Amino acid sequence: MTVTHPQPVVVLVDSQMGENIGASARAMLNCGLTGMRLVRPRDGWPNPAAYSISVGALEKMPPVQVFEQTRDAIADCQFVLATTARARDMVKPSYTAREAATELGRRAAEGQKTAILFGAERAGLDNDDVALAHGLITIPLNPEFSSLNLGQAVLLVAYEWSQISIPAKDPVPPELLPAPHDKFLEMCERLEAELDANNFFRTGGHKSIMIRNLRNMLSRGAMTEQEVRTFHGIITALTGKKTAGQKQD
Amino acid sequence: MTVTHPQPVVVLVDSQMGENIGASARAMLNCGLTGMRLVRPRDGWPNPAAYSISVGALEKMPPVQVFEQTRDAIADCQFVLATTARARDMVKPSYTAREAATELGRRAAEGQKTAILFGAERAGLDNDDVALAHGLITIPLNPEFSSLNLGQAVLLVAYEWSQISIPAKDPVPPELLPAPHDKFLEMCERLEAELDANNFFRTGGHKSIMIRNLRNMLSRGAMTEQEVRTFHGIITALTGKKTAGQKQD
Numbered sequence: 001m002t003v004t005h006p007q008p009v010v011v012l013v014d015s016q017m018g019e020n021i022g023a024s025a026r027a028m029l030n031c032g033l034t035g036m037r038l039v040r041p042r043d044g045w046p047n048p049a050a051y052s053i054s055v056g057a058l059e060k061m062p063p064v065q066v067f068e069q070t071r072d073a074i075a076d077c078q079f080v081l082a083t084t085a086r087a088r089d090m091v092k093p094s095y096t097a098r099e100a101a102t103e104l105g106r107r108a109a110e111g112q113k114t115a116i117l118f119g120a121e122r123a124g125l126d127n128d129d130v131a132l133a134h135g136l137i138t139i140p141l142n143p144e145f146s147s148l149n150l151g152q153a154v155l156l157v158a159y160e161w162s163q164i165s166i167p168a169k170d171p172v173p174p175e176l177l178p179a180p181h182d183k184f185l186e187m188c189e190r191l192e193a194e195l196d197a198n199n200f201f202r203t204g205g206h207k208s209i210m211i212r213n214l215r216n217m218l219s220r221g222a223m224t225e226q227e228v229r230t231f232h233g234i235i236t237a238l239t240g241k242k243t244a245g246q247k248q249d
Numbered sequence: 250m251t252v253t254h255p256q257p258v259v260v261l262v263d264s265q266m267g268e269n270i271g272a273s274a275r276a277m278l279n280c281g282l283t284g285m286r287l288v289r290p291r292d293g294w295p296n297p298a299a300y301s302i303s304v305g306a307l308e309k310m311p312p313v314q315v316f317e318q319t320r321d322a323i324a325d326c327q328f329v330l331a332t333t334a335r336a337r338d339m340v341k342p343s344y345t346a347r348e349a350a351t352e353l354g355r356r357a358a359e360g361q362k363t364a365i366l367f368g369a370e371r372a373g374l375d376n377d378d379v380a381l382a383h384g385l386i387t388i389p390l391n392p393e394f395s396s397l398n399l400g401q402a403v404l405l406v407a408y409e410w411s412q413i414s415i416p417a418k419d420p421v422p423p424e425l426l427p428a429p430h431d432k433f434l435e436m437c438e439r440l441e442a443e444l445d446a447n448n449f450f451r452t453g454g455h456k457s458i459m460i461r462n463l464r465n466m467l468s469r470g471a472m473t474e475q476e477v478r479t480f481h482g483i484i485t486a487l488t489g490k491k492t493a494g495q496k497q498d
Contacts, residue, residue, distance in 0.1 A: 026394075026398075027401065029391060029394040030390045030391055030394055030395060030396075030397060030401075031390060031391060032390075032391040055396065056394075057394060060394065098412065140411070140412070141279045141280060141281075141408075141411065142278060142279055142280060142281040142411070145278040145279055145305075145306060145309065146279060147279075147304065148279060149275075151401075152276065152279075152400075152401070152404055155401055155404060155405070156404070156405075156408055159390075159405055159408075162389070162390065162391070163347065163389070176340050191483070194486075194487060195483060195486050195487070198486040198487060198489060199486070200482065200483070200486040213476075213479065214479065214483075217470060217472060217476045217479065217480070218470070219470075220469070220470035220471070221466060221467070221468075221469035221470035222469065223466060224340050227340065227462075227466045230462065230463065230466065231466075233449065234440070234444060234449070234463075235487065237443075237444050237447040237448070237449035238443060238444070238447060238484065238487035238488050239487050239488075240447060
């Protein structure tokens with residue numbers, strides 16, 4: 001994950017439990033976010049419980065900044081979204097977490113500094129704080145059981161942010177790639193010959209159809225070369241024969 | 250969110266803390282998942298701490314099922330993904346959480362019963378349990394700080410499931426769906442016993458690792474019940490033995 005654009009800052013307003021601040025920090029760093037700001041944390045700051053639950057995240061991040069007012073915490077931000085559990089009676093664009101990540105990323109790509117607000121554990125953000133935001137984030141969840149704790153809500157929003165710049169996957173080592181097809185077919189043909197010698201194909205159905213079904217079955221797993229050799233070993237072991245040039249392994 | 254297709258079951262293996270089971274249940278129900286299975290929960294079941302942390306989720310879900318072995322917990326499942334923190338040295342398809350949700354949804358639309366495995370808090374899943382799965386889920390996170398707690402991992406995977414919309418599809422005839430996992434494992438065990446009787450496992454490597462590799466190879470294709478019977482027929486034909494109750498076809 002390479003995030004070279006400005007990241008959103010995460011602003012926790014009126015958080016009550018240090019544990020939730022710590023869990024939020026851990027979730028943020030899991031997703032590559034490092035800018036945390038607190039507005040009026042109930043138990044002050046720094047908070048030992050937060051450090052303990054963050055399992056090192058708070059030590060690895062730049063120092064958390066603490067503010068008295070939400071407006072001060074977002075003073076330098078150019079675009080602000082407020083996370084809310086429910087739609088509010090306000091005329092504001094509303095984003096799912098995934099749509100929000102796209103929009104935040106689009107603005108980050110322009111060089112905008114953005115922020116995401118999260119409210120207190122039970123009460124959420126008050127309407128005055130929501131009114132400061134340019135839009136809402138509502139996480140679409142089971143409508144009959146939608147209450148997330150603070151750390152979980154931060155995780156989902158931060159996770160969606162992290163997915164908009166998806167890392168290139170590590171290349172797969174060659175030995176884990178499927179075998180060249182001729183190696184595979186050679187193995188099929190050996191199996192079929194052995195089965196034929198044991199009257200397998202007399203027991204029902206047309207031989208050509210049975211062979212096709214066998215190959216369908218065996219090909220779906222896309223065996224590696226090592227696995228093709230192993231399968232040769234299985235045939236050899238089961239038939240009790242050695243075949244020139246085939247080694248068991 | 251209307252999910253009328255079969256849902257993945259969530260299987261927690263060797264979970265240690267009741268709190269994490271409860272947080273997982275809450276996260277599952279947030280995302281509309283209700284099938285939880287536990288394998289060897291350290292502190293037994295039911296667990297008061299789990300109920301407390303789930304804030305009602307466990308009461309709203311069908312009863313949690315408890316198993317001694319992972320294989321029993323997935324015996325009726327046709328497609329199984331194992332959540333791992335890192336890529337394993339195994340030949341298995343690897344999915345991001347988002348890709349996994351798409352694949353699970355595709356299979357759900359066909360009527361397949363699926364499962365998602367999660368390991369213990371620190372150790373994760375052991376390799377033998379991973380070998381039972383058809384593929385891996387690895388959640389792409391900050392590579393320098395990727396450790397998630399169990400409830401957070403369950404939340405992200407369940408959340409991705411909740412975000413897919415499952416397309417309406419014609420149902421796939423049951424005979425074209427993968428066999429229940431216990432039928433497949435029974436077949437593996439018969440093959441392994443025959444190979445053992447033919448000294449296959451003396452030829453190199455450790456037997457347990459060779460068995461794990463065999464199961465990885467054979468599981469990737471997700472055989473149908475008919476194919477499992479065919480494979481029994483292959484073993485019978487190659488060994489020249491009849492096994493009571495196994496018919497060639």
